Amino acid sequence: xxxxxxxxxxxxxxxxxxxxxxxxxxxxxxxxxxxxxxxxxxxxxxxxxxxxxxxxxxxxxxxxxxxxxxxxxxxxxxxxxxxxxxxxxxxxxxxxxxxxxxxxxxxxxxxxxxxxxxxxxxxxxxxxxxxxxxxxxxxxxxxxxxxxxxxxxxxxxxxxxxxxxxxxxxxxxxxxxxxxxxxxxxxxxxxxxxxxxxxxxxxxxxxxxxxxxxxxxxxxxxxxxxxxxxxxxxxxxxxxxxxxxxxxxxxxxxxxxx
Amino acid sequence: xxxxxxxxxxxxxxxxxxxxxxxxxxxxxxxxxxxxxxxxxxxxxxxxxxxxxxxxxxxxxxxxxxxxxxxxxxxxxxxxxxxxxxxxxxxxxxxxxxxxxxxxxxxxxxxxxxxxxxxxxxxxxxxxxxxxxxxxxxxxxxxxxxxxxxxxxxxxxxxxx
Ligand code: HEM
Ligand code: SF4
Ligand code: FES
Numbered sequence: 001x002x003x004x005x006x007x008x009x010x011x012x013x014x015x016x017x018x019x020x021x022x023x024x025x026x027x028x029x030x031x032x033x034x035x036x037x038x039x040x041x042x043x044x045x046x047x048x049x050x051x052x053x054x055x056x057x058x059x060x061x062x063x064x065x066x067x068x069x070x071x072x073x074x075x076x077x078x079x080x081x082x083x084x085x086x087x088x089x090x091x092x093x094x095x096x097x098x099x100x101x102x103x104x105x106x107x108x109x110x111x112x113x114x115x116x117x118x119x120x121x122x123x124x125x126x127x128x129x130x131x132x133x134x135x136x137x138x139x140x141x142x143x144x145x146x147x148x149x150x151x152x153x154x155x156x157x158x159x160x161x162x163x164x165x166x167x168x169x170x171x172x173x174x175x176x177x178x179x180x181x182x183x184x185x186x187x188x189x190x191x192x193x194x195x196x197x198x199x200x201x202x203x204x205x206x207x208x209x210x211x212x213x214x215x216x217x218x219x220x221x222x223x224x225x226x227x228x229x230x231x232x233x234x235x236x237x238x239x240x241x242x243x244x245x246x247x248x249x250x251x252x253x254x255x256x257x258x
Numbered sequence: 259x260x261x262x263x264x265x266x267x268x269x270x271x272x273x274x275x276x277x278x279x280x281x282x283x284x285x286x287x288x289x290x291x292x293x294x295x296x297x298x299x300x301x302x303x304x305x306x307x308x309x310x311x312x313x314x315x316x317x318x319x320x321x322x323x324x325x326x327x328x329x330x331x332x333x334x335x336x337x338x339x340x341x342x343x344x345x346x347x348x349x350x351x352x353x354x355x356x357x358x359x360x361x362x363x364x365x366x367x368x369x370x371x372x373x374x375x376x377x378x379x380x381x382x383x384x385x386x387x388x389x390x391x392x393x394x395x396x397x398x399x400x401x402x403x404x405x406x407x408x409x410x411x412x413x414x415x416x417x418x419x
């Protein structure tokens with residue numbers, strides 16, 4: 001076990017537009033061990049050097065998706081990136097590209113979430129009206145493990161926005177839904193409880209929609225959860241152009257008696 | 259205590275926090291070296307596509323000079339007989355070879371063919387869509403473009419006639 005302590009330099013992007021503070025980098029010397037994450041180092045700097053440092057985080061375990069930032073030139077989760085794996089004595093933290101900047105490393109996700117919401121990311125099934133749940137006769141959908149595997153990886157998305165910040169189309173087109181939202185559109189297409197395909201197809205198949213994706217693959221390159229948004233998007237294109245036959249059988253309900 | 263009326267509370271609230279867009283814009287587009295081979299492919303496909311389009315328009319203009327008689331046509335042809343013209347044609351050869359071969363790869367991948375199937379993600383979460391099978395298409399396109407350019411270079415600059 002190596003308890004070795006290293007000294008590294010943490011360069012953090014600082015700005016506060018409300019105070020007319022022009023962007024600059026602040027440097028902090030931080031002692032790190034083999035397992036120290038970038039988030040640990042930032043919190044160290046915040047605790048012992050400058051409490052005004054603006055960062056956002058919550059779970060510290062790659063589950064909440066709030067600590068995304070650009071670390072040494074690449075979008076990463078600060079809590080999921082060990083300093084030791086970066087092989088660098090200087091760690092540079094910038095706010096996530098393609099997101100509006102609020103202060104320091106904190107970015108605004110309003111628009112990103114709006115894109116996600118726009119693809120109606122919930123089960124559509126006209127056979128199952130929402131009020132059925134009240135009547136207490138709905139129990140559950142029948143779904144096999146194989147059915148689940150078709151969409152499971154896409155449902156692992158934590159909405160961290162790393163894919164959105166790596167995408168070259170998002171970089172220049174504000175109306176483009178981005179890899180997160182588009183891959184979620186596929187997630188519901190692949191889910192056999194959902195029958196909202198035509199609704200969602202209409203949403204993504206428009207001028208600034210799915211066809212602005214040219215498979216640059218950068219989203220899947222940076223996604224920390226194995227969602228592989230580029231896979232979902234290309235598979236969805238296959239459905240839209242009719243190359244992939246949709247043989248989805250809508251799941252039936254298990255009644256209470258069953 | 260409680261919520262203050264708006265007139266008393268004119269510090270920044272949700273709506274007037276000032277933001278900067280943070281979009282990378284064209285600068286983000288210009289650097290293709292950050293996110294693996296697929297990003298390079300994307301970049302080159304667009305660059306060569308637009309390049310070929312410009313060449314194509316120029317090419318129509320060039321060949322249409324034929325209607326002005328053989329002399330006009332010949333003086334056009336001379337433009338391509340210079341060293342600069344040769345280098346330009348080499349770029350066209352490379353661009354068209356890469357664009358065609360990689361274009362075929364993209365026709366498949368962007369229709370969902372050759373990029374793998376969804377499954378249960380496992381650490382270290384390598385993306386199946388970025389697999390070596392489709393990625394090698396980019397390398398083949400680059401290799402063939404290089405070979406085509408070498409051959410073209412030999413024809414234009416070398417002894418081969
Ligand atoms: C048989 C030969 C060709 C094939 C197989 C081919 C294939 C493709 C494909 C698949 C794309 C879409 C790539 C994407 O989604 O990002 C594309 C884009 C493009 N191609 Fe071609 N192409 C060929 C010839 C040409 C020629 C001769 C020209 C010019 C006159 C051209 C100009 C373009 C342009 C301008 C784009 C748009 C690039 C972009 O938006 O990124 N292509 N090509
Ligand atoms: S697809 Fe991946 S990178 Fe994109 S928001 Fe979801 S978890 Fe983050
Ligand atoms: S703090 Fe929750 S994902 Fe990093």
